[in-house]
Amino acid sequence: MINVVVIGNGMVGHHYVEQLAAAEVEAHITVIGGEPRPAYDRVHLSEFFSGRTAKDLALTTREHYAEIGVDAYFGDPVISIDRDEKKVRTESGREFTYEKLVLATGSYPFVPPVKGNDHKPCVVYRTIDDLGNIQAQAKEAKVGVVVGGGLLGLEAANAVQNLGLETHVVEFAPGLMGVQLDAGGSAMLRRKIEAIGVYVHTSKATEVIEESENGAGRLLMKFADGGSLPTDMIVFSAGIRPFDQLARDCGLKVGERGGIDIDYHCRTSDSDIFAIGECALFGGRIYGLVAPGYRMAEAAVSQLGDDPIAFHGADMSTKLKLLGVDVGSIGDAHGKAEGSVAYTFSDERIEVYKRLIVSADGKKLLGAVLVGDCSDYDTLLQYFLNDIDLPANPESLVLPYSVGEAPSLGAAALPASATICSCHNVSKGDIVASLDAGSCSLADVKSETKAASGCGGCAALLKSIVDHEMAARGLEVNTSICEHFAYTRQELFHLIKVGCIKSFDVLLEKHGSGRGCDICKPAAGSILASLWNDYVLKEKHVGLQDTNDTFLANMQKNGTYSVVPRIAGGEVTPDKLIVLGQVAKKYNLYTKITGGQRIDLFGARVQHLPAIWRELVDAGFETGHAYGKALRTVKSCVGSTWCRYGVQDSMAMAIYVENRYKGLRSPHKFKSAVSGCTRECAEAQSKDFGIIATENGWNLFVGGNGGMKPRHADLFATDLDDETLIKYIDRFLMFYVRTADRLQRTSVWMDNLEGGLDYLRAVVIEDSLGIARELEEQMNSIAGSYQCEWKTTIEDPERLKRFTEFVNTDAEDDHVVFVQERQQPRPATEDERLQLLAIEV
Amino acid sequence: MNNSVILCQQADLIPNSGICVQVQGEQIALFYLPQENPQVYAIGNWDPIGKANVLSRGIVGDLNTRLVVASPLYKQHFDLVNGECLEDADFCVPIYAVAIVADQVLLTQ
Ligand code: SRM
Ligand SMILES: Cc1cc2nc3c(=O)[nH]c(=O)nc-3n(C[C@H](O)[C@H](O)[C@H](O)COP(=O)(O)OP(=O)(O)OC[C@H]3O[C@@H](n4cnc5c(N)ncnc54)[C@H](O)[C@@H]3O)c2cc1C
Ligand code: SF4
Ligand code: FES
Numbered sequence: 001m002i003n004v005v006v007i008g009n010g011m012v013g014h015h016y017v018e019q020l021a022a023a024e025v026e027a028h029i030t031v032i033g034g035e036p037r038p039a040y041d042r043v044h045l046s047e048f049f050s051g052r053t054a055k056d057l058a059l060t061t062r063e064h065y066a067e068i069g070v071d072a073y074f075g076d077p078v079i080s081i082d083r084d085e086k087k088v089r090t091e092s093g094r095e096f097t098y099e100k101l102v103l104a105t106g107s108y109p110f111v112p113p114v115k116g117n118d119h120k121p122c123v124v125y126r127t128i129d130d131l132g133n134i135q136a137q138a139k140e141a142k143v144g145v146v147v148g149g150g151l152l153g154l155e156a157a158n159a160v161q162n163l164g165l166e167t168h169v170v171e172f173a174p175g176l177m178g179v180q181l182d183a184g185g186s187a188m189l190r191r192k193i194e195a196i197g198v199y200v201h202t203s204k205a206t207e208v209i210e211e212s213e214n215g216a217g218r219l220l221m222k223f224a225d226g227g228s229l230p231t232d233m234i235v236f237s238a239g240i241r242p243f244d245q246l247a248r249d250c251g252l253k254v255g256e257r258g259g260i261d262i263d264y265h266c267r268t269s270d271s272d273i274f275a276i277g278e279c280a281l282f283g284g285r286i287y288g289l290v291a292p293g294y295r296m297a298e299a300a301v302s303q304l305g306d307d308p309i310a311f312h313g314a315d316m317s318t319k320l321k322l323l324g325v326d327v328g329s330i331g332d333a334h335g336k337a338e339g340s341v342a343y344t345f346s347d348e349r350i351e352v353y354k355r356l357i358v359s360a361d362g363k364k365l366l367g368a369v370l371v372g373d374c375s376d377y378d379t380l381l382q383y384f385l386n387d388i389d390l391p392a393n394p395e396s397l398v399l400p401y402s403v404g405e406a407p408s409l410g411a412a413a414l415p416a417s418a419t420i421c422s423c424h425n426v427s428k429g430d431i432v433a434s435l436d437a438g439s440c441s442l443a444d445v446k447s448e449t450k451a452a453s454g455c456g457g458c459a460a461l462l463k464s465i466v467d468h469e470m471a472a473r474g475l476e477v478n479t480s481i482c483e484h485f486a487y488t489r490q491e492l493f494h495l496i497k498v499g500c501i502k503s504f505d506v507l508l509e510k511h512g513s514g515r516g517c518d519i520c521k522p523a524a525g526s527i528l529a530s531l532w533n534d535y536v537l538k539e540k541h542v543g544l545q546d547t548n549d550t551f552l553a554n555m556q557k558n559g560t561y562s563v564v565p566r567i568a569g570g571e572v573t574p575d576k577l578i579v580l581g582q583v584a585k586k587y588n589l590y591t592k593i594t595g596g597q598r599i600d601l602f603g604a605r606v607q608h609l610p611a612i613w614r615e616l617v618d619a620g621f622e623t624g625h626a627y628g629k630a631l632r633t634v635k636s637c638v639g640s641t642w643c644r645y646g647v648q649d650s651m652a653m654a655i656y657v658e659n660r661y662k663g664l665r666s667p668h669k670f671k672s673a674v675s676g677c678t679r680e681c682a683e684a685q686s687k688d689f690g691i692i693a694t695e696n697g698w699n700l701f702v703g704g705n706g707g708m709k710p711r712h713a714d715l716f717a718t719d720l721d722d723e724t725l726i727k728y729i730d731r732f733l734m735f736y737v738r739t740a741d742r743l744q745r746t747s748v749w750m751d752n753l754e755g756g757l758d759y760l761r762a763v764v765i766e767d768s769l770g771i772a773r774e775l776e777e778q779m780n781s782i783a784g785s786y787q788c789e790w791k792t793t794i795e796d797p798e799r800l801k802r803f804t805e806f807v808n809t810d811a812e813d814d815h816v817v818f819v820q821e822r823q824q825p826r827p828a829t830e831d832e833r834l835q836l837l838a839i840e841v
Numbered sequence: 842m843n844n845s846v847i848l849c850q851q852a853d854l855i856p857n858s859g860i861c862v863q864v865q866g867e868q869i870a871l872f873y874l875p876q877e878n879p880q881v882y883a884i885g886n887w888d889p890i891g892k893a894n895v896l897s898r899g900i901v902g903d904l905n906t907r908l909v910v911a912s913p914l915y916k917q918h919f920d921l922v923n924g925e926c927l928e929d930a931d932f933c934v935p936i937y938a939v940a941i942v943a944d945q946v947l948l949t950q
Contacts, residue, residue, distance in 0.1 A: 543856065
């Protein structure tokens with residue numbers, strides 16, 4: 001058992017701990033973190049301002065560390081290392097001895113030494129605690145300035161803008177993101193972010209920051225060129241400096257400009273001490289990205305086992321979305337290599353800039369810059385990383401499709417060693433191996449290799465490789481819904497819509513073969529209902545429905561049914577509650593509050609359903625569609641009407657939403673919830689669409705799921721007014737209804753949607769497909785033609801004939817036997833049933 | 842057809858779907874497929890896998906040209922002609938000979 005102490009619990013330190021805990025090495029791990037909380041996702045820090053919480057950003061928890069046997073201490077930084085005694089000491093006086101020590105202390109924001117940089121509204125942006133600071137300062141502010149126009153500065157600008165402030169970026173250099181972009185790319189980026197209302201000031205050296213006297217702002221920044229800028233707060237985000245003081249103090253070798261020197265094995269000048277992540281200096285360089293840090297962590301872990309691997313530096317290519325702008329940078333973006341030549345494409349109309357740097361002989365890609373459109377990034381990166389020969393006309397790689405033929409680098413052309421997912425270090429070979437080992441779908445490969453589960457940037461490439469490999473194995477990706485229709489659900493939807501088909505028979509005759517089955521019939525039934533909203537028990541639709549839809553109730557294990565009336569938003573009057581109790585008593589039904597804020601009555605015989613529903617309908621209840629692939633419930637919290645924190649009337653909104661979408665037939669069931677404030681008591685972020693009240697309106701989340709594979713919903717749009725909210729939901733739902741596969745919840749649909757959330761936003765918010773109106777109209781027509789299926793059913797004697805166990809006798813199925821438990825009926829077990837029967841005989 | 846039993850009226854049948862009758866304590870599921878020949882099929886109503894009397898409430902269709910009903914409980918398919926379970930040959934449901942004669946559905950033994 002080897003005793004390992006890790007200082008620092010940032011992204012890289014955490015990765016080290018996880019890797020070591022999972023490795024074969026017997027180690028006792030102690031982690032000491034300077035921040036008050038376990039590791040979190042710093043890369044996505046700015047999402048905090050668009051609705052994510054500290055909890056969402058967490059990469060681990062204290063409980064998880066305890067479970068895997070790691071001793072962890074937080075909020076207690078290490079202040080000294082004694083290399084002779086092999087001991088470290090924390091601020092609060094704790095002491096730990098080590099056999100191996102790992103420094104993962106990361107870095108801190110560089111604050112330029114400008115006079116006045118210590119005024120209160122001057123903040124930095126690196127930790128969750130900083131977020132609190134920024135938020136507090138922003139409260140009374142109207143204008144915010146970010147000092148630094150690099151990657152981190154623009155991230156910070158995004159945060160400031162999300163806080164609703166007039167946002168300025170002040171950069172010392174002549175261009176934005178000078179490290180990653182050439183002058184042309186930088187200029188295009190500037191154009192784009194100015195277009196969204198961010199003020200950019202370049203070539204500005206701040207000389208002094210003064211407290212403002214004329215009241216135009218709390219602070220006044222004065223520049224070397226004589227200009228000045230009033231502001232209410234300043235965020236310094238002008239670069240990083242490694243946390244290397246501990247290493248200096250104990251005599252480890254550090255670089256001239258900071259950073260703890262390490263070798264290929266991530267060892268410092270003391271062979272029992274490792275350094276990894278942003279505090280480490282390798283080959284004279286600090287790697288300010290997370291992926292290289294992870295590779296260092298893995299290399300450092302491997303030194304403790306039998307199979308050490310080396311760290312050889314890492315590629316610093318990046319693809320990012322900054323202030324909504326796609327930016328990509330690969331390799332030698334500035335064309336510094338001798339003899340290199342560049343191809344540039346720039347279109348100011350659509351604000352796209354692309355530049356390729358190729359070798360003198362025109363054969364290899366050395367670097368690239370992309371602004372405004374990163375769709376070629378994956379392909380270019382593969383050329384670059386794998387040294388693949390360029391096509392004869394490399395310019396075709398960046399020209400728009402209409403001009404040149406864009407030869408996208410086929411999945412087949414990539415070597416097995418090509419890294420596909422850099423977050424999880426998955427190569428094409430790993431993907432092939434996973435398929436060889438039995439994975440037979442994209443989802444399998446994802447869960448097997450973890451590819452595409454980090455930043456998600458590799459998702460499209462991953463899919464094309466999996467598709468290609470599966471096709472190559474003759475594993476044809478069969479998308480037919482069943483043997484009767486050689487179409488996907490989405491294709492069937494179009495055929496039915498375009499052909500104005502109103503019945504299954506016509507559909508089968510025109511587009512299918514055979515007689516249909518329990519897969520295609522309900523799917524067609526659902527599409528017919530989504531499109532034409534006919535009463536589901538019309539004779540021509542009857543045979544299409546699952547028993548649950550046929551009897552408008554859910555079949556239970558003994559053949560009886562459950563009854564679930566709609567209780568919109570979970571709000572129910574005392575009188576209605578009494579009716580539910582009376583009905584349950586009268587028909588001997590088991591009663592339970594469901595997980596969806598309503599009441600389920602179980603154990604009804606099919607012949608009793610109409611009478612039960614007659615009483616319920618008379619009391620004002622409607623069907624709850626618990627049986628249908630349709631809207632289930634819209635959970636609610638009491639919101640501003642009662643709750644002291646509520647900022648909007650979440651109750652009224654929940655009821656409205658539930659009533660608007662009730663009855664809508666969809667590929668799978670869907671659920672919603674509305675919370676009255678960010679405390680989120682209605683758990684809206686676990687729903688297909690969730691609504692959370694803000695001071696200014698509503699935040700809309702989509703794609704959440706509880707169930708078998710929970711998925712946190714994605715924040716889709718913020719601060720919507722009532723009307724826009726409903727408009728977006730209409731479009732979102734109808735688009736889902738049209739394009740999802742059979743039995744595909746919105747979560748899975750979204751995960752498989754090419755282009756993901758951004759694409760969905762483009763369709764729903766920007767109307768990129770030009771179908772928004774049509775989607776809204778279709779939703780309006782369905783909402784307008786709603787009918788309670790139970791009400792229609794009990795008024796139709798012809799239909800009621802079906803609700804019988806036997807058509808030739810009034811006898812009851814004697815296999816259905818109940819016993820009492822906790823003062824309510826439940827189905828008898830087989831033994832109980834035989835016993836009861838035995839006594840009767 | 843001397844010793845045949847009347848199960849129900851033809852009008853009780855539902856096209857492309859099932860109903861159930863009980864005769865001498867036995868539950869028989871009747872499926873009416875107007876486009877097929879013959880037009881009615883009868884199998885036991887007991888689902889031997891789901892262990893409940895529910896087969897008459899399943900969806901009918903064909904798989905590989907065999908006429909089947911899918912159990913509403915766990916979706917196994919039973920052959921309407923010979924009673925076999927397509928997913929698990931260990932399970933089989935009884936079949937009954939039936940016919941429509943003069944608007945009545947008869948059990949013809
Ligand atoms: C009654 C209820 C449990 C209860 O006693 O509380 C229930 C009961 C059933 N659930 Fe559920 N679910 C119930 C709330 C939930 C919830 C909680 C919620 O909605 O907040 C979830 C997780 C949230 C979610 O869906 O994202 C839930 C996730 C599932 C799943 C898994 C879905 C998934 O995407 O993974 C299934 C299986 C399926 O739909 O394929 C399922 C399926 C079922 C079925 C239909 C299973 C079946 O075929 O027999 C159950 C029949 C209901 C009946 O007979 O009335 N039920 N089920 C709850 C009814 C809520 C309601 O008022 O309508
Ligand atoms: C806003 C923002 C956006 C970013 N975006 C991206 C991106 O898109 N892509 C990308 O690849 N990278 C991005 N990064 C960079 C990325 O977050 C870092 O590369 C990564 O976090 C480095 O991990 P680390 O563990 O080395 O350091 P850190 O995550 O900084 O963790 C170091 C930890 O050690 C603690 N520590 C320091 N000294 C001590 C001590 N003496 N005792 C105990 N604990 C100590 C610190 O408090 C800190 O918690 C971004 C960073 C920021 C701030
Ligand atoms: S979410 Fe919670 S805190 Fe907010 S209004 Fe509802 S009950 Fe109140
Ligand atoms: S590259 Fe980030 S998830 Fe694959």
